Amino acid sequence: xxxxxxxxxxxxxxxxxxxxxxxxxxxxxxxxxxxxxxxxxxxxxxxxxxxxxxxxxxxxxxxxxxxxxxxxxxxxxxxxxxxxxxxxxxxxxxxxxxxxxxxxxxxxxxxxxxxxxxxxxxxxxxxxxxxxxxxxxxxxxxxxxxxx
Amino acid sequence: xxxxxxxxxxxxxxxxxxxxxxxxxxxxxxxxxxxxxxxxxxxxxxxxxxxxxxxxxxxxxxxxxxxxxxxxxxxxxxxxxxxxxxxxxxxxxxxxxxxxxxxxxxxxxxxxxxxxxxxxxxxxxxxxxxxxxxxx
Amino acid sequence: xxxxxxxxxxxxxxxxxxxxxxxxxxxxxxxxxxxxxxxxxxxxxxxxxxxxxxxxxxxxxxxxxxxxxxxxxxxxxxxxxxxxxxxxxxxxxxxxxxxxxxxxxxxxxxxxxxxxxxxxxxxxxxxxxxxxxxxxxxxxxxxxxxxxxxxxxxxxxxxxxxxxxxxxxxxxxxxxxxxxxxxxxxxxxxxxxxxxxxxxxxxxxxxxxxxxxxxxxxxxxxxxxxxxxxxxxxxxxxxxxxxxxxxxxxxxxxxxxxxxxxxxxxxxxxxxxxxxxxxxxxxxxxxxxxxxxxxx
Numbered sequence: 275x276x277x278x279x280x281x282x283x284x285x286x287x288x289x290x291x292x293x294x295x296x297x298x299x300x301x302x303x304x305x306x307x308x309x310x311x312x313x314x315x316x317x318x319x320x321x322x323x324x325x326x327x328x329x330x331x332x333x334x335x336x337x338x339x340x341x342x343x344x345x346x347x348x349x350x351x352x353x354x355x356x357x358x359x360x361x362x363x364x365x366x367x368x369x370x371x372x373x374x375x376x377x378x379x380x381x382x383x384x385x386x387x388x389x390x391x392x393x394x395x396x397x398x399x400x401x402x403x404x405x406x407x408x409x410x411x412x413x414x415x416x417x418x419x420x421x422x
Numbered sequence: 423x424x425x426x427x428x429x430x431x432x433x434x435x436x437x438x439x440x441x442x443x444x445x446x447x448x449x450x451x452x453x454x455x456x457x458x459x460x461x462x463x464x465x466x467x468x469x470x471x472x473x474x475x476x477x478x479x480x481x482x483x484x485x486x487x488x489x490x491x492x493x494x495x496x497x498x499x500x501x502x503x504x505x506x507x508x509x510x511x512x513x514x515x516x517x518x519x520x521x522x523x524x525x526x527x528x529x530x531x532x533x534x535x536x537x538x539x540x541x542x543x544x545x546x547x548x549x550x551x552x553x554x555x556x557x558x
Numbered sequence: 559x560x561x562x563x564x565x566x567x568x569x570x571x572x573x574x575x576x577x578x579x580x581x582x583x584x585x586x587x588x589x590x591x592x593x594x595x596x597x598x599x600x601x602x603x604x605x606x607x608x609x610x611x612x613x614x615x616x617x618x619x620x621x622x623x624x625x626x627x628x629x630x631x632x633x634x635x636x637x638x639x640x641x642x643x644x645x646x647x648x649x650x651x652x653x654x655x656x657x658x659x660x661x662x663x664x665x666x667x668x669x670x671x672x673x674x675x676x677x678x679x680x681x682x683x684x685x686x687x688x689x690x691x692x693x694x695x696x697x698x699x700x701x702x703x704x705x706x707x708x709x710x711x712x713x714x715x716x717x718x719x720x721x722x723x724x725x726x727x728x729x730x731x732x733x734x735x736x737x738x739x740x741x742x743x744x745x746x747x748x749x750x751x752x753x754x755x756x757x758x759x760x761x762x763x764x765x766x767x768x769x770x771x772x773x774x775x776x777x778x779x780x781x782x783x784x785x786x787x788x789x790x791x792x793x794x795x796x797x798x799x800x801x802x803x804x805x806x807x808x809x810x811x812x813x814x815x816x817x818x819x820x821x822x823x824x825x826x827x828x829x830x831x832x833x834x835x836x837x838x839x840x841x842x843x844x845x846x847x848x849x850x851x852x853x854x
Contacts, residue, residue, distance in 0.1 A: 291452045298450065298484060313753060316484055316515035320523060323486040327453075346636075346707060371524055381487040385523035510796060514756035517794040518749075526790035528821075533796040534763060 283341040288329045288355070297326040297338055301353065304340055308349045310411045318351065318409050321389040324382045325355045325405055333357025333403055343408070350410040358402040365395060434459050436466065442474045442543060443467070444536065448481035456492040463496055467503045474543040475500050478536050480511030490525045497530050506531065506546065510539040566622050568685035572671075572693060573620035575686070576612050579670050584608035586666035592659035596642045610638045615693055624692045627699050639701050660701045664694040725751050727758035733765040734835045736828065738803075740773030748784035752791055759797045766835035767792050770828045772803030782817040789822050798823065798838075802831035 284304075286297055301322040305315040322338070329336040336357030343350035362368045371384045383405075387393040390407040397403040433451050437444045443466060445459070463475060477493065479485070485493070497507040510533040512520075520526065533539035576583065587593055587608040588601055597604035617631035618624065671690055675683040725747070730736045735758045737751060755767055769785060771777065777785075789799040802825040804812070812819060825831040 291454050295450045295452050302483070313515045313518055313749075316513075316519045317522065319484050320486050320519045323484065323488075324523075327486070327488060346703070381524050385487055385525070388522050388524065389519065512795050514753065514760060514791075514795065517756060517791040518752055520794060521787045521791045527794065532794055534759070534765070535796075538763075538765075538796060 283339055286338045286340070287335075288326050288337055288357075289335040290330075294323060294326050294330065298323050300340060301351075304342065304351055305409075305411075308342065308351060308411050310351075310409070314409065314411065317389040318353075318407075321386040321407060322353055324386040324389075325353070325407070328382045328386075328405070329355045329357045329359075329403075332362075333359030335359075336402075343410075345410070348410050350408055352406060352408045355405045356402065357404075361399045361401055361403055362395075362397040363399045365397065369395075436462065438466075438470065438472075439540075441471050442476060442540065443472050445475060445477045446481065447477065447479050449483070451482070451489060453488055456489050460492055460496050460499070464499050464503070467500055467505050472505050474505055475507040476536060476539040476543065477507060477509050478511045478539075479509060479516075480513065480535065482516065483513070485512075485516050485520055485525075487523060487525055490520060490523075490527060494527055494530060506543060508533050508539040508542055511535050564682075564685055565689070568682065568689040569619050569622045569624055569693075571682075571686050572689045573616045573618075575671060575674065575690075576616035576619060576667075579674075580609060580612050580616075583612055583667050583670055586670070587611075587663055590659065590663055590666065592642075592656070592663065607638055607642070611635055611697075614638075615697065618696075619689070619693055624689055625696050627696055627703065632696075632700050635697065635700055636704050639704050656705050657698055657702045660698045661694075663697075664691070667694065725754055727754050729758075729762050729764075730768065730832055731836065731841075733763065733839060734768065734832065735759065735762050735764040735766070736768035736770060736832075738770045738773060738828070741775075743771075743774055743781045743784055745780075745784070748781075748788065751784075752788045755788060756791060756795060759792060759795055764797050765839065767797050767799045768828065768831045768835065769799060769801045770803040770831070771801060771808070772805070772828070774803075774808075777804075777808045777811060777817075779815055779817055782812065782815075782819065786819070786822060798835075800825055800831040800834060802826070802828045 284300065286300060287293060288297065298319050302315060302319045305318050310318065326338060329338070334357060336355065336359070339352075339354040339356070341352040341354070343352055367373055369384050369387065371381060373384075383395075386407070390409050392408040394406045394408075395403070396405075433448045434455060435446045435448075437446070443463065445463065447459075466472060467475070475496070477496070479493075482489075493509060497509070500507045508531045509527075512532065531542070533542050584605045588597075588604040593604045593608055597607065614631045614633075614635045618626075618629045621629065621631070623629045668687065668690060671687060675686070677683060725737060725739065728736050728738070735755070737755055739751065741747075743751070751769075755769075758764065759767060769788060771785070774781065785801055789801070792799045800823045801819070804824055804826060823834070825834055
């Protein structure tokens, strides 16, 4: 099977409240264009919002890279959140429901992980955090549904 | 970066209907706006004879843990101020996402739409203790 | 001339050959099992489909990427064969079967090539034959890939349809909807249940939603979790959920597993759940006061 093909990416800065709103809009639009269902879109945008806020609050800002993926029969979206903040020293603890250092509900990371099928966290104390989430949409192109 | 939504109408409108505050949220809500809303509602309840608050979120496409927390706090604060809050109009996709996120907002009274929310407040107010609807 | 140049030349020659003998090859392929069984009604259509594939092969050959299944020109082949394979998959052909039929396309085209070559022992002719063989092998891989994906797509679609069919939402009474769940409740299915129930709540303006699990064979902690999520989501939308049809054996399991369903309203039967929902709305029964509605 052909490897995942990157078909264009967008990079967004995460440095303020307004940027979070921008992230939500961009992710929503990308997901809608790729044909994600409304529920899938909502889950993905919500996860993006949680992760972008994590980048802003805990990472001191960073950026989001949105990549559209094309694997032949299925399309997908990869969101990569990067910051150069202090990193996470205890990943397991940070991923626990209710654990918070930022005054929130402590559902940011753990909740976001439940909303997306593929969640990858790379962090090192002092070296920042990179969180990559990937979701695939199952496309059934209309041309294939019709008899030739 | 400049605010990408300048030019759009404010996503929050607050309307006083007799003793009920009807708060309508729409579209993108910045974190700051949500916190400001909490402030505004609290002040208006304190300064007026408000017995109920209806928050209509039918125009809200996503609720993350931040907005969820703000909404839950608004409800707790209004109850402390002897008013009730009913959250209404949540879209199915938003409800599914919130539950998956782990945020089922157990303390909040909910209704299908504004009519039902008003009906609920009329039935239980005034002075009826919250919880008489049989919801926990 | 280096070996690489020779290979490139052979590839280009094959490209030119395919373009030159397009009509002839298409006529032969149209009668091959692969195309014949799809285009049962019109031979002309079959010939056209063959030409699409030949053109793509010619483009790939000319570009020299004989063994590259990701060559852009194969895009049109994928489209064409994807459509064909999808319709084949519906009729139950396996992808191995289809791959064999693609392999059968090699013979007709090589025989056309042999007709052109007068001296079989010529090195250039051998190179061309080899190039064509490689190209046809690549085509087979491309088609294998496409059919396998079409198969996955089909299975996924059927699964989706089955789930939707298996979870109807019934309007029981004014403001009351019910989902009789039958069969195993896995994650994918509970997603469908949740979505269709919530949509029904909006559409019917329901105040009460009954989840009847009489037909669910076992309730483990995962199933219980799915149920509680559905209940929570319905509540967020302003509807109250009632879980009914908890058979004695299931009640025992629930208790033994230590699953806490205390936040969920439960009733033994669908009738009890309906009576509860009606009672809550103040609907009076002729048999007695609404609050005493415990009749089975």
